[in-house]
Amino acid sequence: MFPDWKPLITKPSFSDSMCAVKTEGYTRVASTDEVPPGVSRKVDLAGAAVLLANVDGSYYAIRNECTHVGGPLDEGRLYHFEVECPWHGSRFDLRTGSVTHGPARLPEPTYDVKVDGKNILIRPK
Ligand code: FES
Numbered sequence: 073m074f075p076d077w078k079p080l081i082t083k084p085s086f087s088d089s090m091c092a093v094k095t096e097g098y099t100r101v102a103s104t105d106e107v108p109p110g111v112s113r114k115v116d117l118a119g120a121a122v123l124l125a126n127v128d129g130s131y132y133a134i135r136n137e138c139t140h141v142g143g144p145l146d147e148g149r150l151y152h153f154e155v156e157c158p159w160h161g162s163r164f165d166l167r168t169g170s171v172t173h174g175p176a177r178l179p180e181p182t183y184d185v186k187v188d189g190k191n192i193l194i195r196p197k
Pocket residue numbers: 138139140141142143157158159160161162174175176
């Protein structure tokens with residue numbers, strides 16, 4: 073009685089070549105393969121440099137520019153949930169952006185992070 077039924081709606085999928093996919097304010101910034109546990113890297117979000125880090129399989133994102141005098145946090149070292157600025161040693165908590173060691177006094181802005189398949193997406197909070 074009914075002809076062969078086929079769904080008209082298919083679920084969209086991401087690919088590594090889709091670098092600017094946006095959903096609910098989120099933008100894809102990297103694949104999970106590019107940021108394995110214990111690794112951080114600089115990513116771009118609409119022209120802003122963001123530090124994306126993987127701590128034990130969870131991802132965190134904070135602004136990449138140190139609030140002291142602008143050191144590049146992606147060139148610093150990770151200490152579990154902290155990143156150390158390479159210029160003067162300030163440390164920031166990746167979960168909250170708060171300063172855990174000076175001389176910096178102001179916290180870093182943080183970003184919401186979510187994972188969709190192998191895609192890491194972030195948005196400003
Ligand atoms: S610029 Fe980062 S601690 Fe000075």
